[in-house]
Amino acid sequence: MVNTALKSNAISNLNTLMKNEPNISTGLAAIKTLIKALESSKATTAIELDEELNTVVSAMESTDYSSTSIRSASDLFRKFISLAPAELIDQPDFVNILNFYNNRGRMFIERVARSRDLICKYSRPFFTNSMRLLTHSYSKVVLSVIRKAFESGVDLEVFVTESQPNASGKKMHEELVSLGINSTLILDSAIGYLMERMDAVIVGAEGVMESGGIINKIGTLSMSICAKMMNKPVYVMAESIKFVKEYPLNQTDIPEEFKYRTSVREGRKDLSSEHPEVDYTPPAYITLLFTDLGILTPAAVGEELIKLYT
Template sequence: MFADKDAIGSEFKKILGSDVEISTGLASIKTLYNILNRSTATTAKELSEELRAAAEALEETDYSSTSIRSACELFTRFISLAPADLLDDKDFTTVLNFYRSRGDLFIERIAKSRTLISDCCRPFFKNNSNILTHSYSKVVLKTLLDAREAGIWFHVYVTESQPDSSGRKMLLALREKGIHSTLVLDAAVGYVMERMDMCFLGAEGVMETGGIINKIGTLNLAVCAKYMNKPVYVMAESIKFVKEYPLNQADIPADFKYSSTAIKSKDLQAEHPQVDYTPPQFITLIFTDLGIMTPAAVGEELIKLYT
């Protein structure tokens, strides 16, 4: 018996609400893990369908569909890598227990992602540098806070990031920890860019192309940085790697661009997209828990993750 969609959504939101530091992707994985622990499936196919239905229910919430989809797909793929002789076991409980142990391992690994990314970024900081960032990103925030704790001094410029003003949240979090920071109007990115030493960006999803899906306005910043020869560094956990190959804005799936509520209304003409696609040519490096890579290396890493 599959769990009710509303119940899955409520459990997911409860996990997100219980920890302000948890990412949407990790909350999705923990929700699937809980379903795995409660599962009474008797075959691998039945379990796969149960987890797929749960992932679809999560995508119907108004959280980042990009992050949810990639995290759920990678979690399902990771736990299902079982030895052939185990899958032949007539007692499926043994298989379930193996999947659960794999789930434990996956969650433990992902929980360390931000620390690994922060460590990778540290050598790229310089004292008294100006850094521009967009919107609110938990992994970018941790990277900046860790660098400050390591004794590095810098000034952060944060875009206001309309329409939800999420940049203000980032600004407050930085100032609370004593980091010098300034709020920048989205329209003023070009004005301040010449003073920047580097740009730090998070991502809702890293595409197979090496480009990223992120909060609307990211593309504007990246294009401006490219024109002014400023490096653009992206920080993203590997659970955000997505098997999608967009070539332009029109290629972004609708469920990535709009909330589930907006899509259900079937009237998207009045809706503004929540994200945009930044092609790989505007990105200098991508920092992940798998290491530092160029955008061109993402496709190869995706192959490794899914094989």
């Protein structure tokens, strides 16, 4: 009964955040949902609290929001709040430990909230006047980066793929146009035709893998391969809460919960005929990753992940 209420509240909180805060990332919404669960927790031991948080994470992953983002953000959040001094852990009164976890959680949220501004700051020198950018699908962090560069006086020309099958690129194009940015919506199949005219490819990520590769909207791999063949840089904009402890070697190594939304997976044993929503772009096709931790090469991601979890 308690688990049912926890799951229901977690899903409700996540849905409310995603609906009422249109600029919030899925990862940050997941962290805020975990904080809310912490604040109302009645756990009296670390084991009970761990079970409660497992229930909340499981509930959030049962929604159709990105499981990749939810898992990575939740794992990092739980690791961060649990870094308590030994003398506190040994205390018999678990309320003091819960208060410590809540304080650490709020610190983590404050840090994550600054992520996009830091990414915009680090990436700004890479954008120059009359630069032609090609982007894929809809990414809130990519939109922020382009908007900040434009507001600082950089005149950009952006080309956005439709990003089928859900045409998420159309939303990106419309938001860019509403900001007064020169944007053109193109067919996914026009990538090769247009690539030679581009100065750079800029994409977001649902998850940054330990390998330095990324999980992102289906079609990102094709775009990145084409850019590599034509010697165009591929820049990834991603918050560190999207760093995932996974090391895929190819497309079949991507966990099914990353590739398909819950509503697609439910009750299905065979997903071979389903269209995956994401693909894996290996590090060989990525030039640089712009994160709140700094500008990273793909090879540096593994080391940063170790730091985040120690």
